[in-house]
Amino acid sequence: MMSYAAIREKMNRGHLVVLDGAIGTEILRRNVTWADHQLLSQPALVRSIHTDYIRAGADVISTNSFQLCRRAIESHFRDPAHRHHIGPRDIEERPNRLLAASVELAREARDSVAGKRPVAVAAAVTTLEWCFRPDLAPVAESAAAEYAEILETVQKAGADLVLLETVNSITEARIAAEQARRIGLPIWVAFVCDEQGALFTGETLEEAARTLEPLGVDAILLNCAPPDDIAAGLERLLPHTSLPVGAYPHIGRFDPPEWLFTNEYPPGRYRTVLAKWRERGARILGGCCGTTPDHIAAIASLS
Ligand SMILES: [Zn+2]
Numbered sequence: 001m002m003s004y005a006a007i008r009e010k011m012n013r014g015h016l017v018v019l020d021g022a023i024g025t026e027i028l029r030r031n032v033t034w035a036d037h038q039l040l041s042q043p044a045l046v047r048s049i050h051t052d053y054i055r056a057g058a059d060v061i062s063t064n065s066f067q068l069c070r071r072a073i074e075s076h077f078r079d080p081a082h083r084h085h086i087g088p089r090d091i092e093e094r095p096n097r098l099l100a101a102s103v104e105l106a107r108e109a110r111d112s113v114a115g116k117r118p119v120a121v122a123a124a125v126t127t128l129e130w131c132f133r134p135d136l137a138p139v140a141e142s143a144a145a146e147y148a149e150i151l152e153t154v155q156k157a158g159a160d161l162v163l164l165e166t167v168n169s170i171t172e173a174r175i176a177a178e179q180a181r182r183i184g185l186p187i188w189v190a191f192v193c194d195e196q197g198a199l200f201t202g203e204t205l206e207e208a209a210r211t212l213e214p215l216g217v218d219a220i221l222l223n224c225a226p227p228d229d230i231a232a233g234l235e236r237l238l239p240h241t242s243l244p245v246g247a248y249p250h251i252g253r254f255d256p257p258e259w260l261f262t263n264e265y266p267p268g269r270y271r272t273v274l275a276k277w278r279e280r281g282a283r284i285l286g287g288c289c290g291t292t293p294d295h296i297a298a299i300a301s302l303s
Contacts, residue, residue: 019286050109057300246284261290
């Protein structure tokens with residue numbers, strides 16, 4: 001929390017706060033599969049990505065926990081009976097054990113290289129269902145209970161804040177923000193937007209800001225879309241909020257079947273684009289899918 005207080009102050013003074021870059025695509029780029037996030041099987045690899053981002057200049061590092069929650073794991077099974085029949089013996093504890101491990105690895109990385117520099121650990125949490133499909137979102141009551149479990153787990157594991165990312169609807173952002181406020185965990189909310197700068201539900205970022213401001217959200221960001229789309233979103237968001245605004249785009253096109261991206265924005269070009277956003281008023285800049293420690297070093301040179 002001490003680290004985050006320093007970062008919050010920096011952000012509120014209008015200084016640039018550097019967020020880290022991608023983890024999932026970076027694990028793949030280092031020729032390792034991302035099947036189980038590698039939290040338990042290759043902790044040193046995960047830690048080394050965090051330390052590379054800290055050395056590149058990140059003020060905030062985010063945990064390797066994309067869509068790591070009970071719902072994502074349980075959705076593999078037909079029903080609870082099937083889950084207990086073919087799942088591992090620790091199936092009930094596993095989601096939270098992995099989530100806690102993701103926070104612990106980021107904290108260990110921070111403690112090993114940050115020295116006296118304040119670096120905050122943000123628990124990366126995304127939508128309960130697939131982040132590009134708001135039509136799949138669970139009903140509000142289950143969503144509140146599920147976010148409560150996730151946020152309490154990462155708080156207990158020592159996260160300084162939660163970075164709720166790639167959010168596709170105002171409702172889900174509101175439910176998660178209410179749960180974060182209930183337990184006193186600072187929260188940043190990052191929305192994914194389309195090429196018009198609207199949410200995937202068609203809702204506007206102006207409405208999103210109006211909903212989140214009274215809920216104690218510390219910053220609103222845009223992420224997980226190409227730079228042109230994020231630029232459109234920033235134009236829709238910046239004039240309508242007094243909260244700190246941030247952005248972290250992709251570096252190219254999604255290149256399946258693995259979650260990899262084409263390299264259309266190498267660090268120099270990425271820096272040029274994000275420098276313009278900084279001039280427009282963005283206070284938090286980082287990297288989404290495909291970005292590397294070199295991209296983050298390029299951004300850090302803007303401050
Ligand atoms: Zn992304």
